[in-house]
Amino acid sequence: MTGKGDPAAESLRAAARELVDIATTIQDASGHATAALTDGALLRALPRAASAARLAYRALLRATTSGAGLGYALTGGRAATLAAKAGAVLGAESLAVRVLATSLRLRISAVVSGHPELAGDPMVTRLVDAAAADRDLEALRALRALVKDRGAVRALSRLAPVLGEVLALRALLDENPLNDTTAWLIATGKGYASADPITGVSNKIIAVLDVGEGAARPTELPAAESARLCARGSLLGFLGNISALGTGGRVLIQSVEGPDGVIRHVLQAPGMRVGHPDGDSPQDLFGAFSSAVLNSSPYSRALAKAVADYGVPHGAELALVGHSAGGAAIMNLAQDAEFCARHTVTHVVAVGSPVDFKQPADPRTWVASVTNQHDIVPTLDGQGAGNCFDLHPDWYVVDYADPTHLFPICHSIDRYRANLAHDLPGEREHIDARLTPYRGAVVRSQAYLLFDRPPWRPDFPFLTVPTRVAPGPDGPVDLPIRTRDGAALTAYFAVRPEAVRDLLDVTGPAVRVGGRVLVAVHAARNRDTSTADHHELHLGILVPGPPHDLAGLARPLRRTDLLGVADLVRRVDVRCSGSFLVGSAVDAAGVQSLAATLWGGETYLTGLELRVSPRSVRLAADQVFSLRGRLGAAVPLSDPGFVGYAREGDTTLRSSVRARGRARLHPAPVLRLAVEPHSSHPLAERLRDLGLDGARPLLCLTSTARQSLRDAAVPVPPA
Structure with a gap:
């Protein structure tokens, strides 16, 4: 199993080690020779030197640049390094490189000796032989044939035992001077591969x-x-x-x-x-x-x-x-x-x-x-x-x-x-x-x-706000209510003005589109909150601002243009429009007891379900209604939150939900609202009175992930 106990393979590795020592010795000798050639004092004294000294200098120069000697082995110093790189581009080799390449070939042979599957694979043999012989075009063709025949994963798997040696051999013998250092590090075992052995790009560029x-x-x-x-x-x-x-x-x-x-x-x-x-x-x-x-x-x-x-x-x-x-x-x-x-x-x-x-x-x-x-x-x-x-x-x-x-x-x-x-x-x-x-x-x-770095708390900074203790029916409550994991849906329907007029006792001007009044069905899922996790549902008529009119039907509904609709996607802190609540529901008794404080109006306790995805939605209220279907195309925007208005005696209350997250506006959703047949629930009756049983929304606003803050409702000062 080890692959390194084969005597023949160990003999090849021993010979490869000796060649590494020889190559390193030659490289060191080349460095000394280059230093002698580039010594400034020697160059200045050379014109006055004896002819024998000049002959020795020329012999040293031939030894470091001639293929019959050390080869193109200039090394050390700025000028010598530039000359060596230029020589590499022109294909010049040094004796040290040739010896080191032989060492790598011996190592490849040692691996093949321990891996019969490599020796018996003609496609791998073709690639290794081409790389060892410095035949770039043939090596590229062999690699392409191997990948085409086996696929990239199987080709790399088959080459894995000799991959390092093949890459180092190519780096030594090619004309790219940038990968020479990496080739020497791999071949001599003196350090990790500091650069990509093919391109020569430093590994630290990625590591940093x-x-x-x-x-x-x-x-x-x-x-x-x-x-x-x-x-x-x-x-x-x-x-x-x-x-x-x-x-x-x-x-x-x-x-x-x-x-x-x-x-x-x-x-x-x-x-x-x-x-x-x-x-x-x-x-x-x-x-x-x-x-x-x-x-x-x-x-x-x-x-x-x-x-x-x-x-x-x-x-x-x-x-x-x-x-x-x-x-x-x-x-x-x-x-x-x-x-x-x-x-x-x-x-x-x-x-x-x-x-x-x-x-x-x-x-x-x-x-x-x-x-x-x-x-x-x-x-x-x-x-x-x-x-x-x-x-x-x-x-x-x-x-x-x-x-x-x-x-x-x-x-x-x-x-x-x-x-x-x-x-x-x-x-x-x-x-x-x-x-x-x-x-x-x-x-x-x-x-x-x-x-990599200490993460921000999931509630920072949006949910990091001052809090206060407010009295509640079941004991003190921290306000605002903070929700770390939420989702929301608001579906806008167009209904006949007569349905709204017959339903409401008190109203002001409403938002109309095409002669019809907009009604909103808003639902939210609130998890990981500062109070009980819950769902909430609100049914409301869209109004451009706080409804102060107490004359009821004495003043007819006023028409507004699409600017009233555009105001619905503004942030709650600068928005006047909102939903005049005509019915709400929650699925947590503790939150129902706080409803009068949070948003006012009549609130029922019933089971609620909300599932929102980028493509579809399902909203259901037990014994009331369901709303489901596909959402269609969408326009992304920031979650605008929710604004609701309610009447309490002679006072108008404004409630709001500030939200952080991404929302999607769906201009043509394919949804249908279905009221539960034979249901006598007050909200079911209200939906029927509005003519929403079987209705399709004009547009929807969804948020699949958001954080929110809901504070107590506040009185709106008189106009």
Whole structure:
């Protein structure tokens, strides 16, 4: 399973290591020669020097620029660097590059020796041979043929064991001078791939986009996920926890009582979160990239915040277990000297992670790295299955190949866990033996949701307002009522003026369109509120302002133009128009008792349901009516809130709901209102009197997600 125990492969890797040493020696010699050639004092003294000295100088020049000597091996200094890059563009090579390229070819051969499926695949062989021979056009054709035949995913999966070496070889031999440094880093094993080996674009350009001090907030896991967490510590148990967490931006910390009775702690970190490449979570694509190529990232800083919030005591023993980007992040945490001064990091287990060039700050920390040779992610730092260096002789490295060659399946935490459970029993037992202090009963578990930056509270700043205590029928009530999660629907109907005149005893001018009066059916769903969660329903006649007229039908309804309709979508603090309430309903008894304070008028207690989506709506009131259908096209706007008017004796009350969120105005909804047949509910009778049974609205205003503030109704000063 390991793929690195084959004697022939090990002989090839040993030869490759020797060639790396030779190439490095040649490169150093070239640097000294270049320094001698560009020495200012030597150049000034050369015209006066003896002829033998000038001959030696010319010989040195030929040695550093001739293919028969060191090749085009100028290096060091600004002028020599520019000359070397110009030579690379023209295709000039140095002896050091040729030796290093031979080393990479030997490594490819070593991998092929351990992977018979590569040697037996003519399409892969064609691509590798073309890349090794510096035939760009042929390599491109071979790659296109491989992708066309297998698909991109299968092609990358098949190439994964030799991908790093093939890319480094291309970077060494092509005419792009920008990727030469990366090729040397990969080929010599002296550092992570600092740039893209194809284009030469620096990796840090992407990594620096991932910014933030990191933050962690405790979160409760659903019951189904909590049930999957391990009850006793073990390698497979911790990896199973990572599987249960998924890639949703969460991590887990557990406390385990070891065999010796000591409480120790385990931090478990999953891999990259699927979704937007640069979201609020440090587990996004940019976060995964920065965790791999930088020594500190928002992910590792967020992990430190989680450990601090969990309350791990100073000096307590801590094990870190991570998968993919989580493995890179925990290694960054382990190499943080300040963190290791606060806590004793005893073990690090990185699974499927690019961690070859990371080193714990505490030399006593035991590190295990588990990688599948067909997994592309661990090769992101430039070191893959063809690596011929023993970068960490003090680590426990499990580098294997299993029959599942398809990426990303072979990268999944469940596949790694299955390999360790069934295919690598010896390796699993060895890691478990080292984790013996953590193999006991789990006494505490806490999940954390991670962020790049500390998130704003969901109620800030809109819901951060002064509050006061108002008396209520069931005790004091905090006003205004604050709703953190809400939705709303307002449907506008056109009714005959006679229906309104027959219904109302007191009214003023109403908003008309086309000779008809506009009537609004407004419903809201209020969740996570400062009082009881509830639905509310209001039926009202649209009026351009407060109705002060007490003469009833003595004054006929006045016509208004469409400006009255446009006023309906203005903010409530500058809006005069509103709904003159002729009936309201709620589904919470505590809110019904407050109705006289909040909006006035007659309010009924009945079951309500409101479901709003961008495409459809369903509103139902038990034994009253239902309104459902498709919403159609929409115009986006800010949620304007709601304004209602009611009469209480000789006083007009104005109530309002201030809202924050996005709303949609639907000019041609396909909805129908249906009153419950044979219902004697007062609201059902009122809807029939208005002629709304079977009616379709002219337009609708919807909001699928909003926050709102509802204060007490206030008297309107007389005109």
